[in-house]
Amino acid sequence: MITMYTKPCRVLVAGExxxxxxxxxxxKRRGQELIEAADARDVLLxxxxELADVALLDLCVLGRDGLELLQEIQRLPRPVPIIFLTDSRDVHFAVEVxxxxxxxxxxxxxxxxxxxxxxxxxxAKTNPFSELGWQREREAELRQANKLETLGRLTGAVAHELNNQMTVMLxxxxxxxxxxTDADPLGEPLIEIASRKQEEEPRLVDVNVLVSGVVKMVQRLVGEDVVLVTALEATxxxxxxxxxxxxxxxxxLVLNARDAMPHGGRLVLATSNASMQAAANGRPAAPGLTPHVQLSISDTGCGMDAETQAHLFEPFFTTKAPGRGTGLGLTIVRKIIQHSGGxxxxxxxxxxxxxxxIHLPQVAEQQPLPSTDALGQRDSPRGCETVLLVEDNQDVRSMLCEFLRRYGYSILxxxxCGEAMRLCxxxxxxxxxxxxxVALPEMEGPELAERLQEMRPEMKVxxxxxxTNPLSAGRDRGDPAAPFxxxxxxxxxxxxxxxxxLDR
Known part of the structure; x- marks a missing residue:
């Protein structure tokens, strides 16, 4: 939990x-002193x-390269913390700034x-921690928490954009x-495309098969100087x-190992079924009774010192040259492994x-997978009602309009949000x-729905x-049980x- 800095502060905002x-x-509503700037020149002046404590800068209207402006601000006698606002999901630029x-x-x-x-x-970062009553070690904790929160927002934004494009494709x-027709040869590849969504959900995986598949993909990428060896569990x-x-x-991990062996070497991928004792408090586990699958990735590269290993999984930490790595890869790797219970x-x-x-909980037997929607079904329900569709992504909006019209609905x-209010x-x-x-430029979906239902209380939502369902995340984002x-x-x-x- 991050303690909020409660004193009013001077907030410089630059943008449209x-x-x-x-x-x-x-x-304004939260009692902060607002200072507005039209462009990068005004910001610097x-x-x-020294008229601001923090600056919120919209990259779209600064008239300057954001990175250059940030560097110029940091050369000022009293630089202030800079928060960038943007429509872009460019993770590489985010990492650079x-x-x-x-x-x-x-x-x-x-x-x-x-x-x-x-x-x-x-x-809070730029004010003396003694004023907040924190010890020096808390400063490091705060910095790490800030990095993790920023990473979470960045990866969430990227996932949101990818999910929009996947929705269009599906x-x-x-x-x-x-x-x-059922006999059309195009049907099978299209069903395969539509099935990809289901493969994103947890299911039974044989790590041996997964490793073999990855080896085929990376064989050329690792180069002729790297000997790639597999040692897979027999069962x-x-x-x-x-x-x-x-x-x-x-x-x-394989590509990181390749980069650690610029002059060649040996890379070994090994799997084994092992028994491990459940880890407690994030500490390494000792041998015990819990069955695990162990996946090992070993290289003969340059290795790392203790200091590098201590920061290895931190967001934005990298030992690679500028432009060659984001510093997010291993953070995401650990997040995926932990999400899988390992x-x-x-x-x-x-x-x-x-x-x-890597240790992952072993599944002893073939477990039946939950049933999923029949993708090829031809009798999806139709309708004749009027639908007000609000979607800021043009590709998604166009696809949904075409689909809904084909299924008999009238579309607004x-x-x-402004256009939705006028139509209503x-x-x-x-x-x-x-x-x-849910996430719209002017206001969030639940707030829009509340305003529209004041005009049309009978309208469903x-x-x-x-x-991932933002309605369940609190933060005044509507009813968590609302249809989603x-x-x-x-x-x-x-x-x-x-x-x-509609039938409720």
Whole structure:
């Protein structure tokens, strides 16, 4: 838990006033002193006069390269923490500005509490910790917590964008499937595309098979100078995990090992079924009775000293040259392994190579997988009601409009909250259901729904999002039990859920 810095502070905001009016209103409403700047020149002039304690800068309107401006601000006699606001999901740029000393990097749209938390966190960093009554070791804890929170937002934003694109791909695949006969040769590859969503969920995985598949993919990537060897368990090494994520873990560790052996060497991937004692308090486990699958990735590369190993899994930490690594790979690797119920250890020494050991809970028997939607079904429910669709991603909006019209619905299409409000006011007939994204530029979906239902109390609501159900995360984001569909989704699934909402 991060303690909030409670004193009012002077907040410099630079950006398009209309687009940032939500940010400006939040800052004013919470008793902070607001200072506005039109461009990068104004920002520098105001900061040179020491008129602000923290700055929120929208990259879109600064008229300068964000990284250069940050470096110039840091050369001032009294630099202030800088929080960048952007529409971009460019993780590499985010990593660069964080490395250069930015206090935070926020992707729009921004919930009110996220803006305030970022301001308080940034100000707390630059004020003496003695004033807050913290000891020196707490400073390191705070910095690490800040990094992890920033990483969480960045990866969440990237996942949201990818899930939007997956929704488009799955949606159009379903629409084309509807036009094909059962004997059409195009049907099978389209069903395969639509099935990829299901493979993202945890299922039974034989780590031996996974390793063999990854070896085939990376054989050329590691180069002729690296000897790639596998030593696989004779019996199936079964775990329950997301196979795509485990592939990501292996690919990351294999390519890191390759980079550690620029002049060639030996890389060994080994699996074994082992018994381990459950780890307690994050400490290494001793041999015991809990069955685990052990995955080992060993190289004969340059190795690492103790100091490097101590920071290895921290967000944005990298030993690679600028532009060659984000410093996020191993952080994500550990997160994936922990999410799968396992743990990862590293053993290394300078000049003596590196060994990563991964332990995952073993699944003893073939367990039946939960049933999933029939992707190829031809009888998804239809309707004739009027749907108000609010989605700021044009590709997703276009696909959903085409799908809903084909299924008999009348569509009112809105790209933002203002357009949705106007349509709701001006439409003469009934609006049966609002289908809205949760994260919208001007306000969040639940707030929009509340305003629209003041005009049309009979209108039902279905939320959708590329983030893991944000309605269940608190933060005044509406009813956690409200109808919700997670992106990416197939049009079949949307048809079923929409029909269920309308028939309630």
């Amino acid at each position: 006033r209309e687009e940032l009016r939500h940010v400006l209103a939040v800052v 105001l900061l040179q006069q 964080m490395r250069e000393g930015a206090a935070d990097y926020l992707v729009k749209p921004l919930p009110a509490d996220e803006i305030l938390l970022a301001i308080h966190r940034a100000v 949606g159009y695949s379903n629409l084309v499937l509807r036009q094909l 199936p090494a079964l775990v329950k995990a997301d196979p795509g994520q485990l592939e990501q873990v292996l690919m990351n 743990r990862i250890q590293v053993h290394s020494a300078t000049g003596q190579g590196t060994n990563f050991l 299409e809105a790209r933002d 006011e001006q439409h003469d007939g009934p609006i049966d259901v609002l289908v809205t994204d 279905l939320y959708m999002s590329g983030y 569909i997670q992106k990416p989704f197939t049009t079949d699934r949307l048809a079923l859920i929409l029909r269920d909402v």
